[in-house]
Amino acid sequence: MRAEQPSATAKRIARSLATLAAEPLVGQLVPASAAELSRRLAPRSLFGGALFGARLRRPLRQVLERLTIPGINLHYALRKRYLEETARAALHQGFRQVVICGAGFDTLALRLHPSFPTVQFIEIDHPATQRHKLARLAVNSSTPLQRESNLHFLPLDLTTRDFASQLAGAAGYRAGLRTLFIAEGLLMYLAPGEVDALFQFVRGPAIAAGAGSRFAFTFMEPRAGDRRLAFRGSTRAVDWWLRLRGEPFKWAIGREQLPDYLAARSFFVRELATSTTLRQRYLREPHLSRLSLAEGEHICVADHV
Ligand SMILES: C[S@@+](CC[C@H](N)C(=O)[O-])C[C@H]1O[C@@H](n2cnc3c(N)ncnc32)[C@H](O)[C@@H]1O
Known part of the structure; x- marks a missing residue:
């Protein structure tokens, strides 16, 4: 990450969620409140579509996807749906705190916290990204953000190693x-030692709680052929763009290695969702079944032993 700039x-x-939400075929896959908040947090840039009318946006998105990662926008929307269902299920099972690491411009905590007043919601993110998010939420005062006392923001660079104590002392x-x-779309940007430290960080409070904490995270799987850390079908232009933005992929793990990796860190796999899982769950209807969906990033829900 670039030190002073919000995550690109x-x-x-x-932006991808906001765009997808406006499309007739797939728009219903994005909750309306998530689309509205996403638009507010990351308004369209001129090149990103503000110059184009609504009718041109869909073909523009499709062309951009073909040049970068086919099916990536739908992947973002479905991974978010899956994680929202994971969070809601955990809350109904009695979890009383949700800590979102590397939250970015995600809207889950913003949307859920008013409905679960006895649950603490904490968003952790790199200071540069979080500053930008809070500034965006403060604008547009015609529709002020409903922020209750159970929603908290902790600016923290997760590579600094003292995050356990920082979290412990956080409001x-x-x-x-x-x-x-929750660590959605985060671990791939951390070096292996930093991922390890994050697991220790999650494990610390889990042990203190003694009540079985849960870690829902997404991870990249190395590609079978070239071992490149990238989505299937992703072009080299994406690697170049990520490097340019200071956000290259650094960490990935195979599905087969994951159970042992987790066991060594006192977790076990509760759920593992691949693009096939997402397709079966959300794209079953015939008019959705042929849509392109990016492959290569999976979702794991792990419980502390
Ligand atoms: C790809 S974005 C994902 C954002 C969000 N979780 C989502 O899926 O919509 C990666 C996020 O990780 C955060 N991040 C990357 N490196 C970080 C670090 N060292 N410390 C804290 N946050 C970091 C970025 O600020 C960004 O918000």
Whole structure:
């Protein structure tokens, strides 16, 4: 990440959701409140579509996808749906704290926290990205953000290693509560040692809680042929763009290695969702089944042993 700039990939994801939400075929896959907040957090740039009318945006998106990662926008929308269902299920099972690491311009905590007033929601992100998010939420005062006392923001560079103590001292954080940690689209940007440290960080409060905390995260799987850390079908232009933005992929793990990796860190796989899982869950209807969906990033929901 560039030290002083908000994450370009986080912006990209929020814009992608807002664009997809406006499309007739797939728009219903994005909750309306998520689309509205995404538009507010990451308004379209001129090149990104503000210059084009609504009718031109869909073909423009399709061309851009073909030049970069086919099916990536739908992948973002479905991975978010899956994680939202994971979060809601955990809350109904009695989890009382949700910590979102590398939250970017995600809207989950913003949308859920008013409905779960007894649950603590904490967003952690790189200071440059979080500053930008909070500034965007402060504008547009005609529709002020409903922010209750159970929503907290912790600016923190997760590569600095002292995050366990920072979280412990953060406003709103309650040690001992059954906690769901979420790291969506984050681990691939960390070096292997940093991912390891993040697992320790998640494990610390989990042990303190003694009530079985949960970690829902997404991870890249190395490609079978060339071992490149990239989505299937992703062009080299994407690697170049990510490097240019200071956000190259650094970490990936094979599905077969994951159970042992987690076991060594006192977790086990509760759920593993691939693009096939997402397709079966959300794209079953005939008019959706032929849509292109990016492959290569999976979702794991892991429980602490
Ligand atoms: C690809 S974005 C994903 C954003 C969001 N989770 C989503 O899926 O919409 C990656 C996020 O990780 C955050 N991030 C990357 N490196 C980080 C670091 N060292 N410390 C804290 N956050 C970091 C970025 O600021 C950004 O918000």
